[in-house]
Amino acid sequence: MRNWRAEISAALAKAGHDPDHDVLEELAQHAQAVYDAARADGASPADAATAVERQVAVWAGDAGALERRRRRIAPALPPPAASSSWIAGLAQDVRYSARLFRRQASFSLLVVGTMAAGIAATTLLFSVTYGVLMKPLPWPDADRLVRLKETRGGNPPRFNSFSNAAYLAWQTEPTSIDTIAAWSPRMFTLTGAGDPERIRAIAATASLFTALGARPIIGTVFDVQDETPQGSVVVLSEGLWRQRFGADPAALGRLVQLDGQLYRIIGVLPDAAGYPDRETRVWVPLRVAPTTGNFLSMFEAVARLRPGVTAAQAAAEGTARGLAAPAAPDMEMVVRAIFGEGGAIQVSATPLRDALTAEVRRPLLVLLAAVGLLFAAATANVASLQLARATTRGREMAIRSALGAGGARVTRQLLIENLFLGLAGGVTGLAAAALLHRVLPAVLPPDFPRLAHLALDLPVAVFALAISIASGIAFGLLPARRARRLNLVESLSEDGMASVGAGRRSRTAQARALIMAGQVAIACVLLIGASLLGRSFLALLSADRGFDPSNVLTARLQLPRFAYSDERRAELVEALTARLRAVPGVQAVTYTDGPPLGIYGGTAFMLDSRQVQAASHTISPGYFAAMGIRIVDGRDFTDEDVATSRPVFIVNRAFARRYLSAEPVGQRVRGWVRKGRGHWEVIGVVDDVRHRGMTEPPELEVYLYREGGVRRVSAAPTFIVRTSGDPVALAPTLRALVRQQDASVVVDSVSTMEDRVMTSLARPRLYAILLGGFAGFAVMIAAVGLLGTLSYTVAQRSRELAVRAALGARPADLIRLVITQGLGVSAVGVAVGLAAGLLMGRAIATLLYDVRPSDALTFALVPVALLLVTIVASFVPALRASRIDPLRVLRTG
């Protein structure tokens, strides 16, 4: 075969013209056809060639008319392949990428949007995980700080974590630790220098500041001499100092009132070094009481390890010191009251950071893994889009190769394009994460540890950029690999003209199907996790806690602690109770020192000749009715019990089961720790109340009425008001009544019992919502990916589908064909996802309540839901397939 193209080119060049290669190609094609036609008519090869040459001569005669105006080759002219230097080429590639970005705005925005959403979510979660779990604590050598815990007979104490007995035994000349410090949280009403204000305070030993290595901004911190029972000095937080004293150094030496007591300001601690967190406003001295008599005081404890000493070594020393210390003879009862068990002191030590974050570690890591999967799905979606586009851009790449661009050059170009997109996504995502960061404090439960340490700082920004670059490379590599082994035949066979079945077999289609299955698998895992957490949360919400939280308003009051006598407090609460009962819509009013889900103490006493312990609540008559706690046997307290100081009490079911006979009502016990001697009679048994989460076994509890003779009333009683309507509506009335009754009483917290339940469920709710959101996003990505992939294969297989249609396939058959293909891909993904879902279930098993990690309903419904989504997502491409006009498609062949 003669090379007509070269001859035509030469002829036209001779005439002084140089038409573009498309024209040459077309004329060459024409020339060949003329030649073939002449040969078919019986001409000799020489005659046929002469006919062609005549034709060429005619073209050359009017060559000017053949100068076709060059059409833009989409998307833009490739940069010249031969660059003078590598750097120049790089700059060119970057410029070209920017131009491409503008040219294909909608595609670029789709990619950048997908990446930005993924990067924002991942960055946000990384910043929380990093800030909470990894960032060093704000004190020097903070890795040497350990949190101490004491157990007796394996039991932790009912409240706080360390006793004065263990503390004092270890305090003098320790060998494994530099310093031991005790601290205990308090709430104070701050008066003087502005409006009264409830503030969070820490009572701490002077050694706390030594242990932490915390230095004041101005002034000084406590000395051991300041540790008196009613301390008279205070260290302010930087925040409080700025707020109340305008950061005036002259504040040193001034007096403030905390709960009516006078304290002298001696120093200001920087907010960054606030212990245990930035919310603490003041520190007052704590004196660790000696273990004389049967007095055991409880607090929290930290220690600074000596360099090179492990936490375990320190714990061993603490335990040994406890064993060596002489125990006070009458201590056993108190120890049982507090720990629920007797026995020697056992000390454990945990790195402070781990201790602060233990509860959120696993959920955070699970959520980070989930968001990582989501990000992988988003990246895969972009990779899939890029693969499809690489097919349509095959021509461009082929031209570049033809113009001499080496494989490496084309790869680099594609990588730079995708890095460009990835970075654009990263920067947008980082900006979105920064915005979301502002709402974080409102979204996270207030008791979430180290909230103040969350920041979009350098490590987080580096992380965001790193993942955007990594993802850019990931979704750039696939098309780049494809470009390297590009050949014209393959690139052109992947259009509608491909022969039957070729479309489905093409490597691009295979890669996209694989990506698709992966996305479905990811959606499946996340859906399973979300479903398990969601079902667990619903179970928690509807769980029987032993009380009825609906239509109950609770309000904790802070009565002046020192200024009011017991009698005055009792009169105050009784008067308030009476006034509240008179409010329309109020069904019952009662008060307690320890409401459900609140804080309460413990007690221990003799039962026959046995020592027993229980949590204790002091209540007023009518408490069970108001709180909706069922009385399963016997009766409630009456006003007469209170008036006559009758020695009676009420226990819960767990207590009765553990300590009392089958007929508990009427049984008598002897010897209260708190209440002197005498016989006390059980008059009722009530249902167990779940205070500490549904997964904990019910506590042993006793209920005591407010003692008539002594008339002791807690300084912080909680009022319980059951209403006929919406309890929230009563809150203003309650506040007003308290103010009228006594303006010096602070209403500390007013909330409905339902809110308290929700607050106690804030974390499970957050985890369920977050994972649910991720799962929804993942399903969306999978559905969009499925739609794209199937549309692509339908376009690829149009010829095959047309043949089928021509051979009698009905539209319904074609729809079924496409949907079956989608379902096939999804089924693979679902199978992998279910297997991974079992792992997911195991990872979150400890977060689940009343739902098994392999919950049958979840594992049955998630696949069904995903297959339904698949059918819906397949429907659009399937419909397109069914509308293929065989005549049109086949005729163009």
Place this chain on the structure above:
Amino acid sequence: MDALARELKRGSAELMILALLDERERHGYDLARLIGERSQGAISFHVASLYPTLYRMEEKSLIEGRWVEKAGQRRRRYYRVTAAGRKALKSHRSVWENFFEGLHRVAGIKHA
């Protein structure tokens, strides 16, 4: 050739190309062959002017060309009529019909 003849020729060339492409997609050689065949040689469409005409029409978006490759064959440039082309064809046809109608009335020239 005077201006009118040139205009006539150009207009008729466009009409013929549009009419042929309206039936189906075709490549250049096909067009040249068909014009020769169907006019039974009466209109020998000069190949030199076929491609410039095609390129001009493509520029005016009356037609569009694309490269198609079939197994074992050289790739070929196929042309098809665009929506604008179809509209142009309609108006061309009515112009020519009016023209022939006029010629017929005046000069007794008939058209098929």
